[in-house]
Structures are given as C-alpha cells and as structure tokens.
Amino acid sequence: MAATLTEPAVLAAAKDTLYPDLGGNQDHYAVTETQFTRPSWGGWEIPDDLRRRLAPYNTIRLTDGEPDLLGVGMPALEVLNADAATTPVTVIEAKGHNSDPSAADVRTGINQAHGHLSEVNIGYVAAPIQSITDQARALARDLNIGVIGVENPHDASLIEPARVTGVGDFSTTIDAIRFQATTHQLTEGSFPVNHPKNYLGYALALAADGDTDDIYSEHVINSVSGGRRGAILLGLVDNQPGGEALTHLGAEVVRFARAHHGTVDAALDEFASWKGRSTPFIDLAPRWAQLARSVAIQYDPTQLIIEALERLHERGINPATIDAVVREACRINQPLAVEVSFTQSRREDVLTADGNIDESVLSDPTVYKSGIHFQFKYHLRHIGLLTEGGTDTKSEVLQNTWELRQSVGV
Numbered sequence: 001m002a003a004t005l006t007e008p009a010v011l012a013a014a015k016d017t018l019y020p021d022l023g024g025n026q027d028h029y030a031v032t033e034t035q036f037t038r039p040s041w042g043g044w045e046i047p048d049d050l051r052r053r054l055a056p057y058n059t060i061r062l063t064d065g066e067p068d069l070l071g072v073g074m075p076a077l078e079v080l081n082a083d084a085a086t087t088p089v090t091v092i093e094a095k096g097h098n099s100d101p102s103a104a105d106v107r108t109g110i111n112q113a114h115g116h117l118s119e120v121n122i123g124y125v126a127a128p129i130q131s132i133t134d135q136a137r138a139l140a141r142d143l144n145i146g147v148i149g150v151e152n153p154h155d156a157s158l159i160e161p162a163r164v165t166g167v168g169d170f171s172t173t174i175d176a177i178r179f180q181a182t183t184h185q186l187t188e189g190s191f192p193v194n195h196p197k198n199y200l201g202y203a204l205a206l207a208a209d210g211d212t213d214d215i216y217s218e219h220v221i222n223s224v225s226g227g228r229r230g231a232i233l234l235g236l237v238d239n240q241p242g243g244e245a246l247t248h249l250g251a252e253v254v255r256f257a258r259a260h261h262g263t264v265d266a267a268l269d270e271f272a273s274w275k276g277r278s279t280p281f282i283d284l285a286p287r288w289a290q291l292a293r294s295v296a297i298q299y300d301p302t303q304l305i306i307e308a309l310e311r312l313h314e315r316g317i318n319p320a321t322i323d324a325v326v327r328e329a330c331r332i333n334q335p336l337a338v339e340v341s342f343t344q345s346r347r348e349d350v351l352t353a354d355g356n357i358d359e360s361v362l363s364d365p366t367v368y369k370s371g372i373h374f375q376f377k378y379h380l381r382h383i384g385l386l387t388e389g390g391t392d393t394k395s396e397v398l399q400n401t402w403e404l405r406q407s408v409g410v
Helices: 006-017 048-054 105-115 134-142 174-180 197-208 212-217 224-233 248-261 264-273 285-295 301-316 322-341 344-350 359-363 370-381
Strands: 029-033 069-072 087-094 122-128 145-152 155-160 237-240 243-246
Touching: 006 029, 006 048, 006 069, 006 087, 006 122, 006 145, 006 155, 029 174, 029 212, 069 174, 087 105, 087 174, 105 122, 105 134, 105 145, 122 264, 134 145, 134 155, 174 322, 197 212, 197 224, 197 237, 197 243, 197 248, 197 264, 197 285, 212 224, 212 264, 224 237, 243 248, 248 285, 285 301, 285 370, 301 322, 322 359, 322 370, 344 359
Parallel strands: 087 122, 122 145
Antiparallel strands: 029 069, 069 087, 145 155, 237 243
C-alpha cells in the first residue's frame, strides 16, 4: 500500500496550517529537525516537493528530546491564552503511519509535546485525523497540547486548540531560532549592506526632523531598505506595529552624534561626506568606528565569529579560512552557526540525519551565505575586528582569509 500519511507528510501539512505565510510574515520562522533530511521514511521515498515544504532544517536539541519542528511566532490557528505571549515558541510532534493512518501513536506524540513545555510556549501533536480518538483529545486538553488532524499531505485542521504556557528556560537551540526570527529571517544571503555607517546613519535619519527615507538617501546611501534592515538586525531600531522606534542602543548612537557634532543634522552632514569612501571606517572615523564596534559586539554572530577565531588562534590556526571558522563556530553553538552560515537550500547537504555536520561539505563554497563571507565580513573589517574584507566571488571564498586585527581590542 502506498504511504500517504507518514510522519514527514503529516508534519508538512501541520507546518503549512500553523504557519501558512512564512515567506511573507517577518515575525514567523520555523525549522524542521534534521532527521527529516533522510531520503526515505520506513522504506518510503520522501518526494522532493515534500522535502522543500519541510525546509529549512536545523539540529533541534531540547532537554526532553528532539521535537519534529520548532517555530517562532503566533500560529494562524486559534490559541488559548494568546495574550500571554507576543512571539511564542512552538513545537510540533508529528505522528503518522506508512500503511494504516488510523494506527498513528497520537498518545505518545501528546506526551512528547507536553515534555517540551518547560522550554517552549505552545505544543502541538499532528496526526492523521482518523487516529485521533476522544481519549486522545481529552489527554491533550488536560496537558495543554493542541491537536492538528491531518486529512491528506496538504490539508489539516485544528481539532483541539493549544494553550500558551510560561516562557520557560531557553536552550541554545531555541535562542538560535528566536535570533533568526527576530532578525527578520537573515536567511538566503544578504547582510544588507557592508559599511557600518549605513546602519548608524539610519538611526540618525530616524531621529532627524523630516522624512526618514529622504534624509537617509540624501545623507547616507540610496538603499533605504538595506539600511533599515541592517539597523534592525543590529538592534538599533525596533520595527513596532505603530511604526519604527529607536531602541536603547539606537538612542545611544543619537546621543553620541549630538555629543560629537552638536546636532543630528551636523552628524548627518558628516556622514554625507563619507559617501563613496573605501577607506576602512576604523581609519576614516575612528571614534564612530569604535561605536559601531560596540554595537556589533552585541550581535550574536559577531560574538560567535570572534570566539571561533580566538580558539583557532590558540591552536596555531591563524589566519583561518571560512571552512575552519564555521567548523569551529559549529562546535561552539551549532544551531546558531547553521542559521547564520549556510543557505537554506543546502542545509540538507551540510546536516546529517542525526544532526551532525558533514564536514566534507564545508569545502564547497556554495553552501555558505554571501552575507557571511561578503557583506558581514566587510562590516567586521570596517570596524577594526578583522584584517581583511570579504569576497562575493564564490570561487574565492575558501581562499579568503579570516584573522582578528590584533592591534584593536574587542
């Protein structure tokens, strides 16, 4: 009998039902556990289109085991006590069967989802609808677990709503996925623009009197969307429902501008004089570069790269290449390293089904995001952390060296 509601098919239907607009909703992000990267499931070959629906993948290790999917953002379906969290973390445990959908082990899935509630906000079990009994529904209600009934690989419906629970103690895995969601899905490549003045300048344009976009394009660069996104990534600006607002860090940039230039407008005029300058920022405007460095140091990927380079240096690997840096970064914090280093479309090649890194693939330059080896690497050079900038030429990625600038403290 052809398999129709195996666990991969059930999980894909549940994911699409809970998060139907992942591509268009910047507050939502979801990853599937690496066990689903295997080519077959119980002898059933997983179709390519199903694998694409389940992507991206990452290693998901929580205290009580490995849930099938981890998502950030309020699900599209009814949720009880929804006001208790604005961007909840959700787990899904999928249960299916290769030949008899009614035989899926729903009870085990409910208990597995419940076991994760100490670390997440919402738990679901997804299973073929014919396997969901009244007893299973009662157990799910008692344990605050939502139930999703899957009719076919593309259609599912809510059988029992989930309830938002406490915040819990976040693991490094959850921190990495939350990072990806809160940074507006830094996924397929671009850390938007490579000069730190472009992010700092957006905070100043937001604080200035007048239209932010016009001020920014006149004094900083024409790519307003790139500057905005970079300022959000680095925590200078918060994109709130009521409009953009400076964060505490962004307000510090404005305070610095007024202290050193008198007014925000005067600071923006100085920024305008830097347009088109290729001189490293640390040499062009040392005090501004120091401020930019203090901002970048608070950004999780910066900390990860610095620690990886420091560890490599201690072992005599200096300078290093990107494959060595990323390999070491994975040893420090694999979930975060995967999120910031590898393109979504190649994670199946990098991650093994048991959640490890296939290090032989790290010598393929096409697995890396251009954002990490081009824009972001140039950013780190401009603020005096690295000795060299990056490259946007894939054939040069593995030869482009990574080395901390020893003359500048971090």
